[in-house]
Amino acid sequence: MLKLKNINKTYQTDKIETIALNDINLTVNKGEFISIMGPSGCGKSTLLNIIGLLDKPSSGEISISDQQITSYQDKVVASLRNKKIGFIFQSFHLINDLRVIDNVELPLLYRDISAKERRSLALAALERVGLSARTTHFPSQLSGGQQQRVAIARAIVGKPALLLADEPTGNLDSHMGNEIMKILESLHQDDGTTIVMVTHDEEEAKRTQRIVRVYDGQLVAATEQPLHLDATA
Amino acid sequence: MLKHIAKLTWNRRNENVLIIVEIFITILVLFGIISMLASTYQTFNKPLGFEWQNTWSIKLTPSTYQEKGTDRTIAQIAQALRQRNEIDKVTLSSLGLFTSGASTRGEDFNGKYVSYLLTHFSLDSPKDLGVTLVEGRWFGEQDLGQNYTAVMVNQQFADEILAGKQAIGFERPYDDFIIRIVGVFKDYRHRGHLRGSMPYMFYGHALESSQVSILRNINIAFKQPQSPAYEQKLREILQRIAPNWNFKIDNLKDLRQQQINEFVTPMMILSVVVGFLLLMVAMGLFGVLWQNINRRTKEIGLRRALGASEGSIQAQIIGELLALTLFASLIAFALLLQIPLLELIEVVSWTNFWLSITSAVSVMILLVILCAWLPSRMAIKLAPSDALHYE
Structure with a gap:
């Protein structure tokens, strides 16, 4: 599903070269749910951005759904992000001036599908996260947990092959965080969605199949979890 | 996408009031300048009704x-x-x-x-x-x-x-x-x-x-x-x-030219002033649009993460501003329409009105596209990962 080979990322200023990622090799199988952990500033978000084609590696190769990314031309990566990747962010990133249903429809605006089909897919996604009754609300009228569910609905509405979650529970209390984890687990278990999640929470990480640890821009360990979930489901 | 732009523009109407007001006032100013110029041009080109070539005038004073x-x-x-x-x-x-x-x-x-x-x-x-x-x-x-x-x-x-x-x-x-x-x-x-x-x-x-x-x-x-x-x-x-007796002798050609010069000189000064005014308006508009687009950097980052290309983001930003221009133009049109309807100002005939309103709105559209192009270009040149974390 996802293959990173010798990925390096450096940030260059006039005098200093900062190595953000150093020779990262990672394979995520189809239907796998993994978590990336590490201290702040270790490069895990950079890694997630590179996986999500939001940033370009300085060197190395990436393959998503067996398709190697050879061009970072805007139209090419935009189309790949739109069709193959779903994003969930820590701070939800909902557009406050759009109703819930319109927020969920956003990724579909960049596909060639009818308004009727967009609406139908968005309603189905909202139903999947249990927010069918909130379609006409604005984000500011929802709790943090509900907002993150809207963000999850937006991430899954286009049926992406890969779901990337950047600390999805980071802005939520433990109760709401647990609700979000349950939805992610359900997406993985019931729909077979491949999920890569960055987290600081050891307990949440333990609920995934594999923990990948990053330290100073390098993968230092990958821990297989006791299989409470079936990785090939 | 058009429906999405309309929806977003409407939902953000309170935030967009400043831009709408600025565009509305600029259209009024442009309308005034263009209708005055058009009227002067039409008047200038109408036949004088007499022949002046090769003719001298003598003013007699007993x-x-x-x-x-x-x-x-x-x-x-x-x-x-x-x-x-x-x-x-x-x-x-x-x-x-x-x-x-x-x-x-x-x-x-x-x-x-x-x-x-x-x-x-x-x-x-x-x-x-x-x-x-x-x-x-x-x-x-x-x-x-x-x-x-x-x-x-x-x-x-x-x-x-x-x-x-x-x-x-x-x-x-x-x-x-x-x-x-x-x-x-x-x-x-x-x-x-x-x-x-x-x-x-x-x-x-x-x-x-x-x-x-x-x-x-x-x-x-x-x-x-x-x-x-x-x-x-x-x-x-x-x-x-x-x-x-006193005789003041002039070639009508010279009198005509002198009269034109007397008009053209202040008009040139006025046009420089108007040019500066328009530049100030453009800069003001540019500033407002820059701020507006800057405030939306995170949203732009989000849209790109969700699959929008640079081109579609730029088209959307410009589309939204054109929607605001259209809205401001409709208000200006409704107001300015009263001039020929009620025959309030002689120089604004129906012909002049249509010419001036069309030109003013066209200039405004061009100005908005120009003023929106650079900030939108800069916003989309930011990597989506940076745009998402932009403060």
Whole structure:
């Protein structure tokens, strides 16, 4: 599903070269749910951005759904992000001036599908996260947990092959965080969605199949979890 | 996408008020400038109604204001000039060409107060000046010794003041005598290219008449162009007849050019001021749009993460601003439409209105696209990962 080979990322200023990622090799199988952990500033978000084609590696190769990314031309990566990747962010990133249903429809605006089909897919996604009754609300009228569910609905509405979650529970209390984890687990278990999640929470990480640890821009360990979930489901 | 843009623009109407107001005011300013320019251009290009090429004007000033025999002296001067081989036509009138002076008369006409311009001529002068006759006839000997005074009016007078009445033969009391319209001419804009048409009336006087004393402007049309040196010769001819009189001699070409220059110079200064004003408006708009787009950097990052290409983001930003421009234009249109509807400002005719509103909105659209292009370009050049975390 996802293959990173010798990925390096450096940030260059006039005098200093900062190595953000150093020779990262990672394979995520189809239907796998993994978590990336590490201290702040270790490069895990950079890694997630590179996986999500939001940033370009300085060197190395990436393959998503067996398709190697050879061009970072805007139209090419935009189309790949739109069709193959779903994003969930820590701070939800909902557009406050759009109703819930319109927020969920956003990724579909960049596909060639009818308004009727967009609406139908968005309603189905909202139903999947249990927010069918909130379609006409604005984000500011929802709790943090509900907002993150809207963000999850937006991430899954286009049926992406890969779901990337950047600390999805980071802005939520433990109760709401647990609700979000349950939805992610359900997406993985019931729909077979491949999920890569960055987290600081050891307990949440333990609920995934594999923990990948990053330290100073390098993968230092990958821990297989006791299989409470079936990785090939 | 259009529905999405409309929805987003409507939901953000409160935040967009400042931009809408700025665009609205700019459209009003542009409309004012364009309609003024268009009106001036149209007025300038309308026919003057007389011929001025190869013609000199002589303004006569008797030695004293109430000098006896002025009428005879003027008739002698006209006669002497007509005998010159190099001179083709000599015309006499009470008002000089390409001068701002005008004789205006206002009166009740069929229960409506009207005003019109008035000039006195020697009998042949309108025809010799190249005025175009539309209906009726020129002044002639047959008008002398009658119980009426022959007048001619322009087409605008016939259309607006007589309003459907038969112009030729129309009579009415005028002070202590009767005037009769004997001819209708097309137009006569003696004040030059920059003044619009008005209803106009000509009075005709025989050279033998005592009224000739008011005809102190003589225009002489030459058969061939004359050099400036001819002025001295002309002055000598005139001073032989009226040694104590003053003669101001000008080539109508120079008077016309002088009049245009007097208009163009302040207009050029004004256009520089207007240019600066527009630049300030553009910079203000640019600043507001920059701030607006900057505030949406995270949203732009999000949209790119969700699959929007750089082009579609830029198209959306510009599309949203065009939607605001359309909204502001509709308000401006509704307001400005009242001007021709209620005939509030003379220069804003219907033709002018459509031209000015279309041009103002087009310029505004261009300005908005230009002002939105750079900030939107900069916003999309930020990597989506950076845009998402932009503060």
